[in-house]
Amino acid sequence: MVPEDLKYTKEHEWVKVEGTKATIGITDHAQSELGDITFIELPEIGSEINVSDSIATVESVKAASDIYAPLAGKVTEVNEALESSPEVVNQSPYDEGWILKVEVSGDSGKENLMDQAAYETYIKENK
Amino acid sequence: MGMIFEVSKQGKRGVTLPGKDVPVSSEVPKGYLRSKEAGLPSVSEPEAVRHFTSLSNKNFNVDSNFYPLGSCTMKYNPKITEKVANFERFSSLHPLAPQLIKGGRLAQGSLEVLYETEKALCEITGMDEFTTQPMAGAHGELTGIMMIAAYHSHKKNKKKYVIIPDSGHGTNPASAAIAGYEVKSIRSNDEGIMDMDEFKKHLSQEVAAVMLTCPNTLGVFNPHIKEISDLAHEHDALMYYDGANLNAILGKARPGDLGFDVVHLNLHKTFATPHGGGGPGSGPVGVKKDLIPFLPVSRVEKRQDGTFSLNYDEPLSVGYVSPFYGNFSVILKAYVYIYLLGKEGLIDASESAVLNANYLKSELKDSYDIPFDKNCLHEFVISALKQSKKGVRALDISKALIDEGIHPPTIYFPLIVKEAMMVEPTETESKATLDWFIGIMKSIARLAEKDPEHFKSLPQKAPVRRPDEVKAAKEMDVAYL
Amino acid sequence: MTYIPLSEKDRKDMLEAIGIKSGKMDDLFKCIPSELRAKSFNIEPGRSELETEKYFRDLSKKNITDLVCFLGGGFYDHYIPAAVDAIVSRPEFYTAYTPYQPEASQGTLQAIYEYQSCICRLTGMDASNASLYDGGTALYEAAMMALRVTGRNKIIMDGGVSPIYRKMLYSYTKNLSIEFVETPPAHGQSDRDEIAKYLDDKTAAIILQNPNFFGAIDDHTDIAEKCHAAGALVIESVYPISLGVLKTPREMNVDIATGEGQSLGIPLSFGGPYLGFMAVKKELIRKMPGRIVGATEDLDGRRSYVLTLQTREQHIRREKATSNICSNEALCALRALVYMCLVGREGFKEIASLCMDKAEYAKQKLEGIKGVEVKRSAPTFNEFIIRLPKDPNVVIGKMIERGITPGFPLGRYYDDLKDYMLIAVTEKRTKREIDVFAAVLEEVLWG
Known part of the structure; x- marks a missing residue:
């Protein structure tokens, strides 16, 4: 189940771009590889991010996975509900389990994003 | 089992103290005192002893169980080493004593232990000088990298990176990083050793050191080791030897002869000091001549008259890594072990450890995947990939072993092998034990074929069954308050 | 071998099982190129457990640990149940x-x-x-x-x-x-x-x-x-x-x-x-x-x-x-x-109080010695500093010869505190030991 209306990165993040705003989360594939998520370290609202910066960390019992900024911009919102209920990312990775929202500046990073079909192929090849 | 806090009842006590025999009382103003008492348990001695004895019975341990935990060298710890370490004149000496005028003569025995241990470790590893100060293997790594940094900075070399293969122990990149270096991780090739092309690509004048375990965590001796060290030295990068696996090569090969400049050892592995449920260990560091000036202070020195003293006057030294001279009683136990076994004993230890590992590997080959099936030394890695396709993962096999009274191998390490199980039997196991283990591993493999579901309910015989680690991580109940 | 439970026959059988026909243990190390083999391994031969114990017993006797200890500096001589x-x-x-x-x-x-x-x-x-x-x-x-x-x-x-x-x-x-x-x-x-x-x-x-x-x-x-x-x-x-x-x-x-x-x-x-x-x-x-x-x-x-x-x-x-x-x-x-469990709730308070009271007693005894100044600029726990009228290093050396480690000379770490000594008193020190300490210090200074 890879939604059609999102873009994807090789690090298994999804991005929903709406004008200059982007919402970022991790894919269903990523959450299932990690297993039960126990903690998410969220970025600070207002922080400036550049493409490839480590902006958040998703932890399970035996792994910690960094989330890298797919686009540059400024963090406008974080999903604070995840602080007390990180399992929401397991349950609803594309919807309630979104991680942060960004006010995008510039186009850098966009060239690396995959569409649904490309991401599905990418997952299969890297299994 | 209940906690000690539940045994506690107000008014009980586990030790009596002498009454006050001085005619004065200290008057500390109330503002400096705690407002309520510490709430430590109140228990009698028999209750405390019974509580902790019952706890001890819930542990697997080398005296009771086969413990083939890869990279941990869980060998038997000769009892005489404990006895010697408990000699009152060793155990009650104050570490500041030799720093006092006329205090040196109070500590001659202990200083001699340190001096002789350093000398023996030099010969065993082919290094020129040793310090016994680091208090664990990872602490030795940090000390070693600090010395490497001091060496480069003294030579005005501009260095930024430490090269580490992806099969290395997690402490390697962690130590390099906290000492201020960036880590370049080099992937392993399909023979299980560091990929040479990849290594050459990353090697530059900015590389401070190359950190290797030899044999590596797959038990494989890298035949290109000399070439690697020559290349590193051409770039003025130093060679660092992680001694976790030294038990494989005592008397057969020495890091010093292989071109390594800095070596740390884990006395709690190769030299049979007990692991203590996670420590204390001891991680002495040996160096080649060029790095001697950077060793931590103090240095133990032998005077002309045969007595021993401490030297703190080393201007290029990295300074203090330990408050005193390292984990003295652990060092003492290791020295007793070396003294007891001697040359032939140490060689026999490595030979037998390697024989045991190869024997296990060859007998397990038919039942489990062996990703790098080369001659191993003291340990090897099998994979439960075959079994995991049926739904029985390395973790499940571990739980089945616990039911048989066998401590499981190291699982999911090294990271480069899927469903890894790293097996290190050590030399202190009999053939009968190895055959018994082989039999059990084979029957587990058969059961994984037939009845994979069975494994989900294991272990059945342990005091607990698959504690919920997710709940632990989320709730963070880390103290009873 | 005492710690290696493999018999000669075990070794032979196992070597055979893994395909080493020569029966030589050293052949297990063929993966190490010959030019990389150990150049030396001059370790003395092993000893019996009896000889080992005696050697280390004798070595331990080169330590002297029966002095009365007032040395602290963060590391203390407390009683261990x-x-x-x-x-x-x-x-x-x-x-x-x-x-x-x-x-x-x-x-x-x-x-x-x-x-x-x-x-x-x-x-x-x-x-x-x-x-x-x-x-x-x-x-x-x-x-x-x-x-x-x-x-x-x-x-x-x-x-x-x-x-x-x-x-x-x-x-x-x-x-x-x-x-x-x-x-x-x-x-x-x-x-x-x-x-x-x-x-x-x-x-x-x-x-x-x-x-x-x-x-x-x-x-x-x-x-x-x-x-x-x-x-x-x-x-x-x-x-x-x-x-x-x-x-x-x-x-x-x-x-x-x-x-x-x-x-x-x-x-x-x-x-x-x-x-x-x-x-x-x-x-x-x-x-x-x-x-x-x-x-x-x-x-x-x-x-x-x-x-x-x-x-x-x-x-x-x-x-x-x-x-x-x-x-x-x-x-x-x-x-x-x-x-912590054995000493327990009550014992912990008692040990702390004993340490403080005995330290206070030691302060008062030492203050009575000519030229000795006890620093009282702040309340203390079980350790305090005194200023000596003579070089603390010399005083400490002489006291060690009389069976007391009296304390730590602060000049070792602080140039401007060369006259000072740090003294620790734990619950193990008795009134009598403190009295002797004071008497010996007085004798060393002025005797």
Whole structure:
């Protein structure tokens, strides 16, 4: 189940771009590889991010996975509900389990994003 | 089992103290005192002893169980080493004593232990000088990298990176990083050793050191080791030897002869000091001549008259890594072990450890995947990939072993092998034990074929069954308050 | 071989099984190219257990440990109840490995959980780790933690922090870009004005010690308040025995409490193994270095214990770990736990009071000696400094010859304190020993 209306990165993040705003989360594939998520370290609202910066960390019992900024911009919102209920990312990775929202500046990073079909192929090849 | 806090009842006590025999009382103003008492348990001695004895019975341990935990060298710890370490004149000496005028003569025995241990470790590893100060293997790594940094900075070399293969122990990149270096991780090739092309690509004048375990965590001796060290030295990068696996090569090969400049050892592995449920260990560091000036202070020195003293006057030294001279009683136990076994004993230890590992590997080959099936030394890695396709993962096999009274191998390490199980039997196991283990591993493999579901309910015989680690991580109940 | 249970026949059979026909053990090492084989291995031949024991018994006699000890400096001669030794001598504890497999290690895991609980109760903090190497590395780890948490790079070191720990901190951080500033060593309490001079928005933390190296007791509440206002963390190194009576780090609003646990039932043993402890406020748990044990439930709903929050550690996080520590001082932590349980709630207060009263008595006795000045600029716990009318090194040497280690000469670390000596009095010292100490000191000075 890879939604059609999102873009994807090789690090298994999804991005929903709406004008200059982007919402970022991790894919269903990523959450299932990690297993039960126990903690998410969220970025600070207002922080400036550049493409490839480590902006958040998703932890399970035996792994910690960094989330890298797919686009540059400024963090406008974080999903604070995840602080007390990180399992929401397991349950609803594309919807309630979104991680942060960004006010995008510039186009850098966009060239690396995959569409649904490309991401599905990418997952299969890297299994 | 209940906690000690539940045994506690107000008014009980586990030790009596002498009454006050001085005619004065200290008057500390109330503002400096705690407002309520510490709430430590109140228990009698028999209750405390019974509580902790019952706890001890819930542990697997080398005296009771086969413990083939890869990279941990869980060998038997000769009892005489404990006895010697408990000699009152060793155990009650104050570490500041030799720093006092006329205090040196109070500590001659202990200083001699340190001096002789350093000398023996030099010969065993082919290094020129040793310090016994680091208090664990990872602490030795940090000390070693600090010395490497001091060496480069003294030579005005501009260095930024430490090269580490992806099969290395997690402490390697962690130590390099906290000492201020960036880590370049080099992937392993399909023979299980560091990929040479990849290594050459990353090697530059900015590389401070190359950190290797030899044999590596797959038990494989890298035949290109000399070439690697020559290349590193051409770039003025130093060679660092992680001694976790030294038990494989005592008397057969020495890091010093292989071109390594800095070596740390884990006395709690190769030299049979007990692991203590996670420590204390001891991680002495040996160096080649060029790095001697950077060793931590103090240095133990032998005077002309045969007595021993401490030297703190080393201007290029990295300074203090330990408050005193390292984990003295652990060092003492290791020295007793070396003294007891001697040359032939140490060689026999490595030979037998390697024989045991190869024997296990060859007998397990038919039942489990062996990703790098080369001659191993003291340990090897099998994979439960075959079994995991049926739904029985390395973790499940571990739980089945616990039911048989066998401590499981190291699982999911090294990271480069899927469903890894790293097996290190050590030399202190009999053939009968190895055959018994082989039999059990084979029957587990058969059961994984037939009845994979069975494994989900294991272990059945342990005091607990698959504690919920997710709940632990989320709730963070880390103290009873 | 005594420790290798393989018979000649076993070896032969096993070599054959793996395809080594020669029967030579050395052929196991054919994977090591011949030019890389050991160039030498001149280790003496092994000895019998009897010879070994005798050799080491004789060697131990070259140490002299029957002097009456007033030496402290952060490392103290406290009484160790016999049951502490009995428990840690159980091979079920001392020959076990790190408790990575919870089903095979509930004993060690529960003991560590109880240890963490006792450290929290003693310090008043919310969470403790499973141990660090010693008090000095614990302080270093705390400093590194503060840098990570605050994203700042300046550390203020109070002048009362142990000079040994100060040297360790400088050594560890030499290759990092950290700015250390130090307030001058004050024999009394922390110098508030000096601290205020350095405190700014670059400060990651202040490092304090209570009682400080000179024995002085302080209440750091006001310093903590100012540091927090500046966005800095407060680290305090504490002497656990003193917490039987003294104000806790938590009561002073300290963020990270560390210390040397040697006084909790661990022998002096010429410098180690000791026990570094660290306890923090709840919000800092995830930034803490070292192993942590957590309580949980198993499949059958039984209370059980596991290593938790392991994603902080090197075996998972590698170069991004909160520390490189792996082996810690688990058996020493067990010693500390058994000690804290045996001495217990009442005993802890009593030991602390005995230490203070005896130290006070020693002060009064020494004050009576001509030319000896006891510094009384601050209240003290069990350690205090005196000024001698003659070179302390000479005095100490003469007293050692008379069977007393009287204390530590401060000139060893402080040029301007060459006339001073640091004296520690534990519950083990009797009135008579203190009387003799005073008499011998007087004789050495003026006799």
